[in-house]
Amino acid sequence: MRDFYEILGVHREATQAEIKRAYRKSAKKYHPDLNPGDQEAEQAFKEVSLAYEVLSDEGKRRNYDLYGEDSLKDGFSSQGGFGGFGDIFGDLFDIFGGGFSGNYASQKQNAPIRGGDIRADVQLEFKEAIFGTEKKVTIRRTEICRSCDGKGAKAGTDVHRCETCHGTGQVRESRQSAFGRVVQVVPCPDCQGKGEIIEEPCSHCHGSGREIFSRTIDVHIPKGVNNKSILSMPGEGHHGENGGPPGDLYIYISVKEDPIFKRQGNDIYIDFPVSYMDAVLGAKIEVPTLDSMENFDLPAGTVGGKVFTLKGKGVPRLQEKGRGDFHFRIEIIVPQKISDRQRELLEELRGESPSVAKKERKGFFDRMKDWFED
Ligand SMILES: [Zn+2]
Numbered sequence: 001m002r003d004f005y006e007i008l009g010v011h012r013e014a015t016q017a018e019i020k021r022a023y024r025k026s027a028k029k030y031h032p033d034l035n036p037g038d039q040e041a042e043q044a045f046k047e048v049s050l051a052y053e054v055l056s057d058e059g060k061r062r063n064y065d066l067y068g069e070d071s072l073k074d075g076f077s078s079q080g081g082f083g084g085f086g087d088i089f090g091d092l093f094d095i096f097g098g099g100f101s102g103n104y105a106s107q108k109q110n111a112p113i114r115g116g117d118i119r120a121d122v123q124l125e126f127k128e129a130i131f132g133t134e135k136k137v138t139i140r141r142t143e144i145c146r147s148c149d150g151k152g153a154k155a156g157t158d159v160h161r162c163e164t165c166h167g168t169g170q171v172r173e174s175r176q177s178a179f180g181r182v183v184q185v186v187p188c189p190d191c192q193g194k195g196e197i198i199e200e201p202c203s204h205c206h207g208s209g210r211e212i213f214s215r216t217i218d219v220h221i222p223k224g225v226n227n228k229s230i231l232s233m234p235g236e237g238h239h240g241e242n243g244g245p246p247g248d249l250y251i252y253i254s255v256k257e258d259p260i261f262k263r264q265g266n267d268i269y270i271d272f273p274v275s276y277m278d279a280v281l282g283a284k285i286e287v288p289t290l291d292s293m294e295n296f297d298l299p300a301g302t303v304g305g306k307v308f309t310l311k312g313k314g315v316p317r318l319q320e321k322g323r324g325d326f327h328f329r330i331e332i333i334v335p336q337k338i339s340d341r342q343r344e345l346l347e348e349l350r351g352e353s354p355s356v357a358k359k360e361r362k363g364f365f366d367r368m369k370d371w372f373e374d
């Protein structure tokens with residue numbers, strides 16, 4: 001067997017860093033995947049691997065320096081002895097770019113990847129939510145680089161298929177270990193898993209093929225949206241990678257409150273003030289709804305707190321036909337200041353209707369009596 005130092009092409013005082021560097025270079029050169037069917041390369045790869053296994057371990061290296069090949073024999077036991085094939089695989093992983101996890105095999109690096117989703121927040125006025133509107137939102141979005149059209153290569157330079165991995169971005173690595181044959185799929189060392197080789201990277205995106213843009217998007221707010229509605233705009237998210245589809249844009253809606261109109265689902269509620277005269281006598285009133293003033297016949301003898309409903313005058317149903325209802329609750333206004341003339345008339349009125357008050361009051365006291373006697 002050739003001398004391990006000779007195999008790796010390093011001098012006998014080589015540092016671990018030099019040994020590692022030499023090993024990486026040779027391992028790439030003789031890798032079985034890069035030399036399919038080449039017996040010589042396979043043999044060389046085995047030798048290089050064994051040489052590295054020994055020289056990269058200070059204990060084994062010392063034994064090798066002292067005892068030569070004998071130190072490799074089964075049962076040879078100075079300190080250290082044999083074993084530790086695990087390390088060599090760790091080093092192999094290092095060669096191929098690093099940073100990838102053990103389950104690499106399931107995810108090709110050049111496989112299409114869907115772009116990420118983007119969230120944007122939009123605040124609406126109360127009425128905008130009810131009747132819909134058009135808004136503009138500005139987002140930051142990753143897109144295909146304009147300069148290189150996503151290829152990552154400088155204009156006029158070549159991008160060609162990686163011959164090492166035939167454009168797949170991955171290579172199978174098969175080797176004999178102490179535990180049998182081990183096959184592993186790893187990113188292609190020549191193209192870093194991209195499947196293609198860029199001669200000169202695009203100066204605009206530094207070869208990533210992607211660029212971040214600030215984009216202003218027109219958002220159609222449909223009528224009937226509510227606070228916490230989320231609108232999705234498919235395909236307006238980040239652009240995909242390797243030809244993958246773009247992500248979506250999600251518009252998170254918040255709606256300002258209105259001092260008068262209160263919304264519950266698609267129904268609207270308001271408090272509507274009427275004079276006690278109108279409440280007693282009945283009146284033609286005008287009720288302010290979302291769209292217009294509605295004429296309404298207030299019946300005579302309307303009590304405070306009574307709720308009237310205008311069907312179909314509420315909020316348009318989102319993505320459906322029809323509208324919710326509009327409810328107004330009667331609030332009877334008692335004037336805090338009256339003129340002498342008004343006082344005179346009211347006194348006269350009171351004189352006219354003592355029997356009603358008495359009757360009402362009698363009923364009330366009877367009920368209270370029942371309450372306390374129970
Ligand atoms: Zn570019």
Ligand SMILES: [Zn+2]
Nearest residue numbers: 162165188191
């Ligand atoms: Zn490749």
